[in-house]
Amino acid sequence: MKFTVISPEIYTYGAMLIGGILKDKGYDVSIKNKLSARPKDTVMMSLYSTLHLRSPILKEFIEDHRKKGGQVFIGGPVSAYPEIVLGELSPDAVLTGEGEGSILKLVESGISKDVPGLSYYDENGEIIINTPAVPASMKRPVPLIPTDIAKQDIRGASAYIETHRGCTGTCTFCQVPRYFGRGIRSRDLEDILKEVREFKKRGAKRLSVSGGTGSLYNYKDGHIDEDAFVSLLKGMAEIMGSKNISSPDIRVDCISDKVLDAIRDYSIGWVFFGLESGSNNVLKHMGKGASAEDASKAVLACREHGLKVAGSFIVGHPYETEEDYQATKDFIAEHCLDDCFVSIAEPIPKTPLADLVLKTPMDENPTYIPHTGEYRSLKLTESEARSFDLQMHADMYKPNLHVITDQIFNAYLAGVRKDGNDVRNATELLFKYYG
Incomplete structure (x- = not known):
């Protein structure tokens, strides 16, 4: 049996991991990071974004590959909502949850009730969702690393190395703890x-720590193991060089x-913090478990240690008021962050934020x-206008001079329009299946 992992x-870490498991068994x-496969290959597709589910090109590829006699199985973060994946993309089946523990069972048994975490249509057109896959072992073969990994750039890194799974947080917009x-x-x-050495051998230029x-x-037991974290970064830096290691998300x-x-x-x-808002009201509704005051102390602590933040x-959170938004602008002005990233609240299916959006009338949703x-002349929604405004505001308070040129203005404008459109697509998909 021949496989193409797409x-x-x-190239997501999860896709490389599935490829490594199959290769380790001699397959x-x-x-690939493009939609191509040998005609009768079994395609294992890793999808990480809800937006993939509305891609006509992706759907066409899957239909065409199946017509040519190949099979297509979909996994990755989108597998958390198999009914949407099956309904929108029509693969042979969806491997939900942590697929590493079930992938070989699927290869051996095919589409059957014996495969934990598998979801598929039966002969009557009904969706069958098997018992959930158990959490996968953290012992696994080395990932299948593509030969062109050096060309990849994900926020400055060739790849993200998974060090652990799970998150102690309860953020209502996040899929990780769920x-x-x-x-x-x-x-x-x-x-x-061992994995870091293999990535370096394959040409990776910079690696980042992943795991939320x-x-x-x-x-x-409720405690951070500082020594373990130090050993992790030190060990990675000894292989790659400290300037080729990042640990952004904390x-x-x-x-x-x-x-x-x-x-x-x-x-x-x-250090990259998920600050989300300068308003304690919004942070509470987001389930952050940390206040704006906590965030302020963390930023100052980083500066004391000579770090950039x-x-x-x-x-665009449904509970965000004008006063809440102003609090976020005030936070940025006070702390002069080295860089800022702004996004519109996306209702990822089966998160508390998605449940809230389903209960919020469209005429009360700032994304509509x-x-x-x-910015009324730009014909933006309220969420888009806040995103656009906040990005330009943040540039004014970065430590080094940042001039808003016409090019930057237009880039921000195009970005927020795309972000708004993407979130509306995700929202409409949400209502289609769960509304």
């Missing part, structure tokens, strides 16, 4: 470093002096309400 646009496996659970399962350090919050590596309540020193000494020296913000303020 991860559209970027003929190739990995996909992997709130308990933390960590990999052995030597297994991680990097400092939760080896987290146990919660503001998961840092310490030791953690910050390790990031400074063994990485590129940046980037923050992500979400606008026409903006009537300063």
Whole structure:
């Protein structure tokens, strides 16, 4: 049996992992980031974005490949809602949850009730959802690393190395704790470093720590294992060089002096916080578990340790008022972040935010309400206008001078329009299946 593992646009770690498991068992496996496969290959497709589900090109590829005698199985984060995947893309089946534990069972048994986590249409056109797959082992073969991994750039990294699974947070917009659970399962350090060596051998230029919050590596009994995190970054830096390691994603309540020193000494020296909002009202509704005051202390602590700080913000939450939005602008002005990323609240299916959006009338959802303020001539929605405004506002307060040229203005404008359109597509998909 021959396999093609496809991860559209970027080689995700999950796709590489599935490829590695199949290759380890002696199968003929190739990995691609484009929609192409040998005619009768079994395609294992890893989809990480809800937007993939509305792609006519993706749907056409799947239909065409199946007509040519090949099979298509879909996994990845979108598998959390198999009824949408089956309804929109019509693959042979969906492998839900952590597919590593079920992939070989699927290869051996085919589409059957014996495969945990498999979802498919039966002969009567009814959706069958098998018993959930159990959490996968953190011991696994080396991923199948593509030969052109050096060309990949995901926020500056060739790839993200998975160090652990799970998140202690309860953010209402996030799929991670609902996909992997709130308990933390960590990999052995030597297994991680073996993988890092293999990525370097294959040409990877920079690697980033993945896992939601990097400092939760080896987290146990409610405590961060600072020494384990230090050993992780130090070990990776000894292989790749400290300027080729990043540990970007960390919660503001998961840092310490030791953690910050390790990031400074063994990485590129940046911390990326999911700040989301400067309003405690919005943070409470988002389930962040940390206040704006906590975020402020974390930013200041990073500066004391000589680190650069980037923050992500979400606008357009159904509960966000004008006062809440202003609080976010005030937070940015006060802290002069080195970089900012702004997105519109996306209702990922089966998250509490999605449930809230389903209960919110369209004429009360800021992603649909026409903006009537300063940017009304641009014909933006309220969410789009806030995103556009916040990005330009953040540029004014970055430590180095940033001039808003016509080129930057137009790039921000095009970006927020695309973001708004993407979120509306996701919202309409949500209503189609769950409304």
